[in-house]
Amino acid sequence: MNSPNHSAIPSWLQKARDQWTRTGHERPDFAHEPAPGQESVWDYPRPPAVVADTRQVVVRNLDLIIASTTEAIRVLETSHPPSFYVPPTSIAEGVLVAVPGSSHCEWKGQAEYVALSANDSPIGWRYASPYPEFAQYAGYTSFYPGAIECLVDGEAVRPQAGGFYGGWITSEVVGPFKGEPGTSGW
Numbered sequence: 001m002n003s004p005n006h007s008a009i010p011s012w013l014q015k016a017r018d019q020w021t022r023t024g025h026e027r028p029d030f031a032h033e034p035a036p037g038q039e040s041v042w043d044y045p046r047p048p049a050v051v052a053d054t055r056q057v058v059v060r061n062l063d064l065i066i067a068s069t070t071e072a073i074r075v076l077e078t079s080h081p082p083s084f085y086v087p088p089t090s091i092a093e094g095v096l097v098a099v100p101g102s103s104h105c106e107w108k109g110q111a112e113y114v115a116l117s118a119n120d121s122p123i124g125w126r127y128a129s130p131y132p133e134f135a136q137y138a139g140y141t142s143f144y145p146g147a148i149e150c151l152v153d154g155e156a157v158r159p160q161a162g163g164f165y166g167g168w169i170t171s172e173v174v175g176p177f178k179g180e181p182g183t184s185g186w
Contacts, residue, residue: 009131017047023078024044027040028042038172039174040173040174041177042079044078044082046078047133050137053084057086057150059086059150060148060151067092067141072086072087075108079175079178079186080160080167081169084150085137091141097114098112099115107134110127111125112126112127112128121147122144124148126139142166165178
């Protein structure tokens with residue numbers, strides 16, 4: 001995501017965006033040092049970056065393939081493991097339904113939640129009408145690895161701590177990660 005034009009966004013939103021002091025420009029002393037082939041989430045920027053990812057991303061529930069793609073994007077944001085988003089065309093038709101509830105991201109906009117049925121807990125989220133910086137990814141869906149099985153090139157994804165967050169922890173990223181005990185101020 002590119003840095004937004006400050007005059008084009010409401011002041012309340014700019015205030016929310018400006019609250020962040022950790023922006024990926026300097027890795028804090030407590031951050032783990034990445035090994036070769038790894039990334040530190042403390043090097044990720046804020047505002048978040050969107051990076052195309054051509055690895056095989058699969059989301060499944062037992063034998064039901066919910067999504068499969070080599071055209072995912074990763075959203076990289078300081079202190080968070082990446083969230084992988086899959087394009088709408090990669091999701092099995094009729095498998096997901098919108099469920100009550102929403103949340104707001106000061107970078108992407110108003111999220112809606114999705115589940116396997118109207119009576120189920122959310123397994124993912126998407127932005128139907130995101131902010132301009134994320135507009136080309138409207139309808140892309142990310143999933144909670146703690147609620148549904150997610151794989152990246154066959155590697156099982158571990159969920160980000162904290163219940164609310166949807167970061168995908170794989171062997172390529174090191175933290176510590178937001179959501180762990182004592183991280184609410186990050």
